[in-house]
Amino acid sequence: MYDLTGFQRDLLYVIAGQEEPHGLAIKEELENYYEKEIHHGRLYPNLDTLVDKGLVEKGTKDRRTNVYSVTRRGTRELEARRDWENQYVDLD
Template sequence: MYDLTGFQRDLLYVISGHEEPHGLAIKEELEAYYEKEIHHGRLYPNLDTLVDKGLVEKGQRDRRTNFYTLTRRGRRELDARRDWENQYVDTEADA
């Protein structure tokens, strides 16, 4: 996970929060979060990188639509990242 960009980590989080999201659904979620347009030329190469790294599986819903799911490794990597973040960020602390 250490070698991923922040955008790639965000892709993993979005994919993990949905059941077999397709590319445009992922794109819409990220556009809402980033409050700007995400171009296909950025989205799909990064999704392919996650597939190549074994963190995400790509399936085909129909001839034009792919969907994405986390692999077991992808889930483990997200869990490990959360554990690491929790060492440094205490969301339960009194303000």
């Protein structure tokens, strides 16, 4: 996960936190977090990068809608990231 941008990591977290979200649902979550508009030209190429890296799987809901889910590898990467973060930040 060290080679992902912060935006790509945030995408991965959002996808992991929802049940097969579609692109616009992911976009909405990130817009709420960033408090600004996320353009399709930024969102979809970064989603494709996560798919290409094997962290996210892209499926189809219908002819116009893609859905995304985190792969086993993506889950392992998220867990490793959480372990790494916990070495430096203990919020308990």
